[in-house]
Amino acid sequence: MSHQAYTKPPTGIWDIIAPVKGRIAGAIALSALSSIAGIGALLAIPPIAAALLSESPPAQIWQWIAIALGMVAIAFTARVFAFHVSHIAAFKLEVILRTALTEHLAQVPLGYIITTGSGAIKKIVQDDVKSLHAFVADSTPLFGQAYTIPVLSLIAMFVADWRLGLVTLAVLPVGMIFIRLALRDYAEQRDAYDRANEQINSVIIEFVQGMQVVRTFDDGSSSFARFQNSLDAFTQKLREWNEKTQTSGRLGTLLFEPLPTLLVVSAVGAWFMMQGTLSFPRLLVFLLLAPRLCGAFKPIFTLSYFINQANAGALRIGAVLAEPALPQSEHPQQPANASIALHNVTFAYSDERPALQDVSLDLPAGTVTALVGPSGAGKTTLARLIPRFWDVDNGSIEIDGVDVRQMSSDTLMSWVSFVFQDTFLLHDTIRNNIKLGRPNATDEEVVAAASSAQAHEFILTLPNGYDTIAGERGTRLSGGQRQRITIARAILQDNPIVVLDEATAFADPENEALIQKAIASLTQGKTLIVVAHRLATIMSADQIAVLDQGRLVELGKHDELLANGGVYARLWLRHQQAQNWELKVRSQTLSVKF
Numbered sequence: 177m178s179h180q181a182y183t184k185p186p187t188g189i190w191d192i193i194a195p196v197k198g199r200i201a202g203a204i205a206l207s208a209l210s211s212i213a214g215i216g217a218l219l220a221i222p223p224i225a226a227a228l229l230s231e232s233p234p235a236q237i238w239q240w241i242a243i244a245l246g247m248v249a250i251a252f253t254a255r256v257f258a259f260h261v262s263h264i265a266a267f268k269l270e271v272i273l274r275t276a277l278t279e280h281l282a283q284v285p286l287g288y289i290i291t292t293g294s295g296a297i298k299k300i301v302q303d304d305v306k307s308l309h310a311f312v313a314d315s316t317p318l319f320g321q322a323y324t325i326p327v328l329s330l331i332a333m334f335v336a337d338w339r340l341g342l343v344t345l346a347v348l349p350v351g352m353i354f355i356r357l358a359l360r361d362y363a364e365q366r367d368a369y370d371r372a373n374e375q376i377n378s379v380i381i382e383f384v385q386g387m388q389v390v391r392t393f394d395d396g397s398s399s400f401a402r403f404q405n406s407l408d409a410f411t412q413k414l415r416e417w418n419e420k421t422q423t424s425g426r427l428g429t430l431l432f433e434p435l436p437t438l439l440v441v442s443a444v445g446a447w448f449m450m451q452g453t454l455s456f457p458r459l460l461v462f463l464l465l466a467p468r469l470c471g472a473f474k475p476i477f478t479l480s481y482f483i484n485q486a487n488a489g490a491l492r493i494g495a496v497l498a499e500p501a502l503p504q505s506e507h508p509q510q511p512a513n514a515s516i517a518l519h520n521v522t523f524a525y526s527d528e529r530p531a532l533q534d535v536s537l538d539l540p541a542g543t544v545t546a547l548v549g550p551s552g553a554g555k556t557t558l559a560r561l562i563p564r565f566w567d568v569d570n571g572s573i574e575i576d577g578v579d580v581r582q583m584s585s586d587t588l589m590s591w592v593s594f595v596f597q598d599t600f601l602l603h604d605t606i607r608n609n610i611k612l613g614r615p616n617a618t619d620e621e622v623v624a625a626a627s628s629a630q631a632h633e634f635i636l637t638l639p640n641g642y643d644t645i646a647g648e649r650g651t652r653l654s655g656g657q658r659q660r661i662t663i664a665r666a667i668l669q670d671n672p673i674v675v676l677d678e679a680t681a682f683a684d685p686e687n688e689a690l691i692q693k694a695i696a697s698l699t700q701g702k703t704l705i706v707v708a709h710r711l712a713t714i715m716s717a718d719q720i721a722v723l724d725q726g727r728l729v730e731l732g733k734h735d736e737l738l739a740n741g742g743v744y745a746r747l748w749l750r751h752q753q754a755q756n757w758e759l760k761v762r763s764q765t766l767s768v769k770f
């Protein structure tokens with residue numbers, strides 16, 4: 177937790193809005209004042225009516241009219257200010273939350289961001305913050321009126337005529353009972369509804385994402401049927417819930433409409449008047465206040481909905497802020513050369529089996545080390561531990577004898593570049609995306625880096641060249657093009673160590689050749705550690721580290737390892753069979769074509 181707005185991670189909605197609680201209290205107070213003045217204005221009407229009905233209206237009538245008008249003005253002004261203050265509080269909170277989140281996300285291990293997923297994080301930073309903004313801006317003033325109006329109205333009614341007060345009060349519990357009935361096992365029903373909803377969402381995502389694969393096997397009808405089934409289940413759940421609650425729910429809400437209360441109050445009030453025990457101005461108090469009283473209960477129900485929604489967002493934001501930051505050294509050190517050493521490195525993602533176990537490996541400066549091994553062996557994990565995506569659980573990783581944990585983040589980032597398969601481009605110009613590697617680079621340097629990365633030519637064909645916004649409609653870049661831009665970024669960075677995750681699949685051989693060329697210029701003279709999938713990289717590597725189930729099982733050059741006849745030799749054989757198979761398929765495709 178870094179941001180001073182919170183001394184500890186917030187654990188719910190009231191915690192999270194604490195930095196703006198003064199303003200929120202102000203908005204609630206202003207809204208309560210507005211409600212009080214509104215009721216005051218209504219209470220000035222019966223004496224005015226009484227004066228008008230009398231034979232000779234007294235001069236005081238003007239006083240009452242002035243009081244009513246004054247109250248209306250106060251009510252209106254206070255209400256406008258209440259929302260003004262709550263909107264300012266909402267904007268302040270939004271800034272505080274976004275700053276706290278981005279500052280904190282810059283300090284948590286990069287691995288946390290990868291594991292959580294940038295989509296989920298974006299949803300928290302954008303949507304959850306927005307829902308809290310909406311809650312503070314639009315809902316907090318309602319608290320002021322939700323409690324003031326019912327209490328004041330009932331007091332005024334009981335003062336005017338306690339019998340009619342009791343009658344009015346009697347209508348409300350009946351409404352409450354119906355609403356309670358409607359909301360019985362609400363939590364359970366809501367859970368079932370949410371589950372059905374989630375099921376639909378995941379099926380839709382699967383349906384859309386898997387479309388390409390699914391359509392290869394059928395026309396999409398079987399996966400559409402899965403979507404249809406989830407939709408049916410969802411509709412069924414909704415129908416059941418609705419049937420169970422609709423009668424009592426409707427009766428309940430009806431009783432909170434002004435009309436039923438007004439009807440009861442008018443009937444009983446008229447009877448009291450005929451008996452001579454109630455005056456018309458006093459009845460008027462009821463006729464004016466009853467609709468306000470009923471209307472005031474509605475926000476209480478909607479407020480609980482908004483609170484639940486905002487609370488869910490607040491919990492997610494709190495969870496991000498509670499994620500421990502990557503520890504920083506108090507006395508950061510600088511390495512002098514780009515040699516890397518792993519000493520007995522053990523690392524586990526969770527309490528399960530470690531992804532890496534007791535791995536020791538030396539990577540002399542300026543050499544190429546290829547990481548190979550079966551799927552899940554720990555290659556990517558090892559590559560990501562060097563730029564500190566996570567910290568090792570045991571052992572250490574050193575650059576020129578300096579533990580990476582003893583280097584400042586800036587120093588580490590100026591020593592290690594990484595190019596991974598899931599390339600990331602900002603919603604910004606291509607130029608700025610490349611410049612991310614070195615923000616003060618000149619345009620010539622950007623072009624030179626793009627040229628070495630084999631990206632210059634295709635960038636010039638884009639609508640605005642280097643000023644084209646990446647990812648904008650009409651400028652969709654292919655996977656290979658995106659990767660070449662991230663390679664240009666790394667070339668510009670010109671760091672002595674490059675960690676590279678080779679792409680497993682290329683869309684076309686031309687792209688593959690270009691990317692290989694780009695990588696060759698990036699890695700020249702550097703210490704390169706590469707999660708290798710290509711024959712060329714593996715064969716020419718200075719050393720090949722073979723991982724299996726998180727352990728380093730073999731280490732050596734290509735020929736030595738082949739001669740050993742171990743894991744590497746088996747992998748190599750399978751690799752070659754796959755290559756031959758690929759060649760066969762390609763030539764068959766060709767023969768079909770011709």
Ligand SMILES: Nc1ncnc2c1ncn2[C@@H]1O[C@H](COP(=O)(O)OP(=O)(O)OP(=O)(O)O)[C@@H](O)[C@H]1O
Nearest residue numbers: 290291525531549550551552553554555556557558
């Ligand atoms: N973010 C993560 N959270 C939890 N477990 C993970 C995570 N990433 C990888 N793992 C697990 O750690 C182990 C090693 O995975 P890793 O991705 O390093 O293997 P790999 O050799 O690179 O595999 P591949 O060649 O398939 O990419 C696997 O058991 C994997 O399931």
